[in-house]
Amino acid sequence: MGKIEEAIQQKEFKDPYNKLVVNLLYTHSYMVTTQNCLFKPHDLSPEQYNVLRILRGQNGAPTTVSSIQDRMLNKMSNASRLVDKLKMKELVKREECPSDRRQVDVVITQKGLDLLAQLELLVEENNKNALHLSIEEVNQLNDLLDKLRG
Amino acid sequence: MGKIEEAIQQKEFKDPYNKLVVNLLYTHSYMVTTQNCLFKPHDLSPEQYNVLRILRGQNGAPTTVSSIQDRMLNKMSNASRLVDKLKMKELVKREECPSDRRQVDVVITQKGLDLLAQLELLVEENNKNALHLSIEEVNQLNDLLDKLRG
DNA sequence: TTGGATTTAATGTATATACATTCAAATGTA
DNA sequence: TACATTTGAATGTATATACATTAAATCCAA
Numbered sequence: 601m602g603k604i605e606e607a608i609q610q611k612e613f614k615d616p617y618n619k620l621v622v623n624l625l626y627t628h629s630y631m632v633t634t635q636n637c638l639f640k641p642h643d644l645s646p647e648q649y650n651v652l653r654i655l656r657g658q659n660g661a662p663t664t665v666s667s668i669q670d671r672m673l674n675k676m677s678n679a680s681r682l683v684d685k686l687k688m689k690e691l692v693k694r695e696e697c698p699s700d701r702r703q704v705d706v707v708i709t710q711k712g713l714d715l716l717a718q719l720e721l722l723v724e725e726n727n728k729n730a731l732h733l734s735i736e737e738v739n740q741l742n743d744l745l746d747k748l749r750g
Numbered sequence: 751m752g753k754i755e756e757a758i759q760q761k762e763f764k765d766p767y768n769k770l771v772v773n774l775l776y777t778h779s780y781m782v783t784t785q786n787c788l789f790k791p792h793d794l795s796p797e798q799y800n801v802l803r804i805l806r807g808q809n810g811a812p813t814t815v816s817s818i819q820d821r822m823l824n825k826m827s828n829a830s831r832l833v834d835k836l837k838m839k840e841l842v843k844r845e846e847c848p849s850d851r852r853q854v855d856v857v858i859t860q861k862g863l864d865l866l867a868q869l870e871l872l873v874e875e876n877n878k879n880a881l882h883l884s885i886e887e888v889n890q891l892n893d894l895l896d897k898l899r900g
Numbered sequence: 901t902t903g904g905a906t907t908t909a910a911t912g913t914a915t916a917t918a919c920a921t922t923c924a925a926a927t928g929t930a
Numbered sequence: 931t932a933c934a935t936t937t938g939a940a941t942g943t944a945t946a947t948a949c950a951t952t953a954a955a956t957c958c959a960a
Binding site: 779782783786790814815816828829830833834850852853854 | 937939940941947948949959
């Protein structure tokens, strides 16, 4: 894979800031590609996986659609439709919230929990294989990304 | 914005590798959001902007659809359809390649070049405003991302 | 308590990604 | 030359993002 200049056949960048934007977009695509390969055999998209992870993190407590939305990595994704897809696969349950009938309580099913458990090791392995960095570099990168967003 | 843990309301991560994947996805979404805001008033998407940039980088030389595809940040994007959208806006021209009639030569128009020129300063400003990092940190981040992909 | 404002989820539409498939043109080999 | 293979672009379909809009339920203030 190597340097971004070779990967996209661009000789040089206007400035390091411009290069960083391109590098982020390209690296994102690289990571998502590995995730797609991993999840595809299980008929799951990375985004659907993320919703399941959020629901499991609630430890069985019902979670409203808007609460899922708030916790999603992409704030513009559509939790309502993702939940719909997961429900069709019986990975989540969806019930009207008794205290506020506008809201919808979403809970991960046992089938959903089983799928997450099954993927656990694969995801961990995939991450470590895809990220060609030492623990120190990973920590450094995490700090820089946190700082990037201000 | 701050630390990723607060941003997505997740208390802790399984390991730094897992955190990095989440951080990359979240930071990508952050950057693309700023780009969308920038390009939207000009009826352009970040991906269409990227194609125009690639074509300008060819200095007027015709570029085939597959060559555009190779240079794109996301290798799974569909250059054919993006070129189609740009042609409808008269930002590119598309002609049958005389030496190989399977291929299609794409060239950026003056209108396309004018639009890029108009966006030049805005993009630069947007990048510097969105990336809350010093030049040194930007360079460090670029190196780490290059290394990440191996 | 009524009626406007707000909240929540669902839905509609355009764009893009992630594939698979198609079809014409070119290539290579018997 | 003839025919199978490969290549390049377009197209089809499912999923997801990026909005705007809708409709119902709740809230709140007159």
